[in-house]
Amino acid sequence: MKAYERLLKYVVIHTTSDENSETVPSTKCQFDLAEMLVKEMKELGIEDAESDEHAYVLGHIPATKGYENAPKIGFIAHLDTAPDASGENVHPVVHENYDGSDVPLGNGLILGTDKFPHLPSLKGRTLITTDGTTLLGADDKSGIAVIMTMAEEMLKGQIPHGRICIAFTPDEEIGHGAELLDLEDFDADFAYTIDGGPENEIEYENFNAAKAVFKIKGISVHPGSAKNRMINAALVACEISSMLPAAETPAKTEDREGFYHLTDISGDVENAEICYIVRDHDAAYFDARIKTLQLIEKNLNEKYGEGTVTLTITDQYRNMIEKIRPHMHIVDTAKKCIEEVCGSVSDVPIRGGTDGAQLSYRGLPCPNLGTAGYAFHGPLEHITAEGMDAVVDVICNIIKTYASR
Numbered sequence: 001m002k003a004y005e006r007l008l009k010y011v012v013i014h015t016t017s018d019e020n021s022e023t024v025p026s027t028k029c030q031f032d033l034a035e036m037l038v039k040e041m042k043e044l045g046i047e048d049a050e051s052d053e054h055a056y057v058l059g060h061i062p063a064t065k066g067y068e069n070a071p072k073i074g075f076i077a078h079l080d081t082a083p084d085a086s087g088e089n090v091h092p093v094v095h096e097n098y099d100g101s102d103v104p105l106g107n108g109l110i111l112g113t114d115k116f117p118h119l120p121s122l123k124g125r126t127l128i129t130t131d132g133t134t135l136l137g138a139d140d141k142s143g144i145a146v147i148m149t150m151a152e153e154m155l156k157g158q159i160p161h162g163r164i165c166i167a168f169t170p171d172e173e174i175g176h177g178a179e180l181l182d183l184e185d186f187d188a189d190f191a192y193t194i195d196g197g198p199e200n201e202i203e204y205e206n207f208n209a210a211k212a213v214f215k216i217k218g219i220s221v222h223p224g225s226a227k228n229r230m231i232n233a234a235l236v237a238c239e240i241s242s243m244l245p246a247a248e249t250p251a252k253t254e255d256r257e258g259f260y261h262l263t264d265i266s267g268d269v270e271n272a273e274i275c276y277i278v279r280d281h282d283a284a285y286f287d288a289r290i291k292t293l294q295l296i297e298k299n300l301n302e303k304y305g306e307g308t309v310t311l312t313i314t315d316q317y318r319n320m321i322e323k324i325r326p327h328m329h330i331v332d333t334a335k336k337c338i339e340e341v342c343g344s345v346s347d348v349p350i351r352g353g354t355d356g357a358q359l360s361y362r363g364l365p366c367p368n369l370g371t372a373g374y375a376f377h378g379p380l381e382h383i384t385a386e387g388m389d390a391v392v393d394v395i396c397n398i399i400k401t402y403a404s405r
Contacts, residue, residue, distance in 0.1 A: 024180060025054060077140045097125075139373060172355050178355040202367060216274070244292070261277045
């Protein structure tokens, strides 16, 4: 079965995660895909395929006889789709021999070359889009489809390989995908997440990340007699915003440039709250950003009185490059294989996070490879069958390369 055929089968299964849930997985519907994948894996010949009580799917393909000492390579993708757009009642649309022009999707939406200038380069391919009412779910069901297709290829027994470790995780889109993955059971020396963009992409740098919440306690006094008495908590929240660099926001930064992103502000005279996410690829710059926020807290408490402003910093993830750097062979090998299949390599830093970051810090070096998809998390999401075939070839080449050493 081709990878895109698997994708078409998987995307119709509703697996949207819920960031407000306290269960793992955050939505029961993720079990539906997990159970389907276990059944399919067993039918392919992956005898130990199983899903646990948290919808983590694990399975292994034993090494070819004589290749037991080859590195044990892991491949990981996630079950859930992002809650940013509906992932229920997905109706994928297949455009054979796509002509490279604008695509009317329905629901008044157009997948246009003005916003997506790469579209003409996909001319002649089999393009898969949404019908304009939901996201597609290629993030990351295309990753699952690619891994399953690779597994089918390896199980034919024609390609020598070391032990192959497969995992499908829940709740990646809400930041919990790697938390409960049992690395001892997974049993890989290193791994690749298949969760990126174009088929020639590799990512092994991501943001250092934290959440920052300022809680402000004001003093309410009748406005007629408020002079030198009132502390307006909502105005203090606005003051905090004004103390941060206006040019260091997501809308004005790119590549490895960091930012402060105001995600929420609320309050009244007595109480207010202002929330940020803080991001930077450079660890020293990231630490400096945290110190800037702490200095704001200190200065405002000196200005308005101790206890007026309380800052809570919550670390979210760190840049995986620090853990990948001692194992750069996994990046160099992937680049060589990508170039052989795709002709060029797109080496880009992630302006976000990835399961690979958390896994790398847990001791499993884990860069991220492309899926061949574009415009994830919304109804303009699209992918090509040929791009997915290329990703299958890339990861098969990675496996063959390590087996031949």
